[in-house]
């Protein structure tokens with residue numbers, strides 16, 4: 001992390017969703033964060049708060065035509081990707097930034113062997129590689145992600161593998177282009193707990209070996225504690241708090257984060273716990289309040305909160321929080 | 332896998348018996364069978380046909396009727412009659428036409444070249460045109476090309492193919508005289524060189540083929556388009572995009588094969604439909620094919636011919652369906668290799 005400028009810097013990102021009536025509304029409103037080389041940023045928030053939209057807009061993978069970037073910038077090594085051409089984005093995908101998706105059951109093409117699906121990335125981004133070397137590289141990748149008997153499995157079809165093995169294949173695909181940034185969008189949510197732990201430790205060791213930056217997305221605060229250097233907490237399309245990981249767990253500042261931590265089981269061995277144990281509903285995209293989006297669930301909400309949206313305020317200790325009353329509440 | 336297809340082949344037997352028994356029973360129950368038909372013909376002949384018919388005596392006697400019924404097996408109960416019929420079919424004997432007194436197989440066989448030509452050409456052209464067209468429409472859904480081609484596709488879908496046939500023949504064969512008015516080949520066909528023969532066949536075939544295509548066009552194109560669009564929004568296509576593949580590349584390498592599965596599934600029923608043809612198009616273009624033969628046979632209560640065509644088309648249908656299952660298995664390893672780890 002000698003490089004002073006971050007690998008990825010998302011600035012005031014807005015992502016709009018167009019509903020069936022053709023009306024566009026911002027689902028992600030003004031999200032900012034950075035990921036440095038070799039660093040892991042955990043992006044945490046309840047399901048539906050806009051984590052995937054944020055992640056997909058980085059590489060221009062938003063579902064068209066329903067979703068699109070409606071404002072802000074996505075800077076990768078200084079270059080703005082939000083305004084980049086499709087052609088430019090294609091050359092960056094896999095080679096610079098790679099993605100692992102949530103559901104390994106559907107993210108692989110059912111009609112191709114897993115070897116072929118890994119090899120495809122090599123064909124695309126290393127066209128000079130000879131066929132024999134390429135096949136060798138596929139085997140190495142499959143071994144790197146911990147697939148036993150890789151030489152046999154290389155000819156297997158996705159449906160012949162378990163969920164955990166398929167997610168390992170997805171990781172091999174993501175690593176094949178030797179990216180500098182890895183976006184992992186809930187990579188373990190679809191897996192059962194023991195497999196989940198294996199995949200997490202695999203990701204940690206791969207990231208350390210390769211010095212990649214990682215944006216790790218999850219709804220599970222306990223899970224992100226295992227690997228994130230910094231954590232950004234998202235609520236209803238906005239980042240409400242950001243802190244270095246240990247600091248966040250030691251002294252959460254936003255009432256929402258506090259609620260999340262309070263809902264965690266004392267025993268950290270059960271990482272499968274859901275975030276939302278707080279009462280009340282997340283406001284829908286059509287009924288976003290003008291004030292604080294958390295106000296209807298917040299025990300500390302007052303008139304100021306209802307009328308004015310708190311800005312995300314940054315501090316010298318690396319923390320940022322969007323709450324009118326955080327200071328008073330933490331005294 | 333092999334066991335599965337063996338079972339499928341064995342299942343042909345009961346299905347075939349079910350279909351043919353049903354139709355056989357209908358031919359027995361529906362009033363106005365071939366004997367009555369012959370009587371009416373004989374009567375009409377007696378009144379209007381002039382000399383040769385009136386000599387045969389206007390109506391049939393009770394005895395003659397009974398004899399005819401016996402000859403065609405109409406005196407036996409349905410099941411016994413069916414069993415006798417089936418036994419003959421198994422000996423490859425489809426019986427005699429009640430209209431022509433010729434063997435049914437020979438009558439059908441004479442029409443085969445024409446019907447197979449139209450059936451196979453239509454099938455090939457349909458897939459050759461509809462698959463790429465459906466793919467393009469799906470890839471650029473909502474674009475200008477999609478809109479313009481949709482107009483043509485829906486026109487073809489909304490107009491019955493016989494209307495298109497009549498329009499084509501009146502315009503391009505009647506008014507402009509670019510194409511022959513009908514028939515399969517010219518009268519001097521046998522004197523032509525092989526190259527001229529081919530040209531002659533396609534010259535005659537152009538308009539009816541368009542009429543046939545118009546019928547199957549919309550369904551197959553839209554099936555292809557919808558299948559592709561379903562696949563375009565799948566997770567594995569997002570993976571393909573995340574790898575850095577362009578739209579064309581990811582369609583060719585990923586969505587195409589998955590999208591062909593529904594089209595491959597419909598292949599079987601298309602085979603039998605196209606071989607049996609359309610009597611309307613055959614009538615309009617004066618094509619002596621199996622569609623027309625079957626239609627006339629039903630109108631004239633020529634049940635041996637009806638049953639003969641049924642035997643052939645139901646066998647084609649059943650085998651065609653197994654062929655499509657084999658195609659699907661070739662495309663989809665989940666079927667080829669059975670269930671995996673779950």
Ligand SMILES: Nc1ncnc2c1ncn2[C@@H]1O[C@H](COP(=O)(O)OP(=O)(O)O)[C@@H](O)[C@H]1O
Nearest residue numbers: 017027046047048049050051052053054063066
């Ligand atoms: N393709 C889409 N079409 C319509 N709405 C969508 C689409 N994708 C996401 N949304 C909306 O945006 C919200 C945020 O989605 P997402 O970013 O996937 O949430 P998550 O934080 O669970 O990843 C969802 O609640 C959904 O209402």
Ligand code: SF4
Nearest residue numbers: 292295298305323324
């Ligand atoms: S701004 Fe007000 S409503 Fe929002 S989190 Fe802070 S105290 Fe609660």
Ligand SMILES: [Mg+2]
Nearest residue numbers: 051052185186
């Ligand atoms: Mg998500």
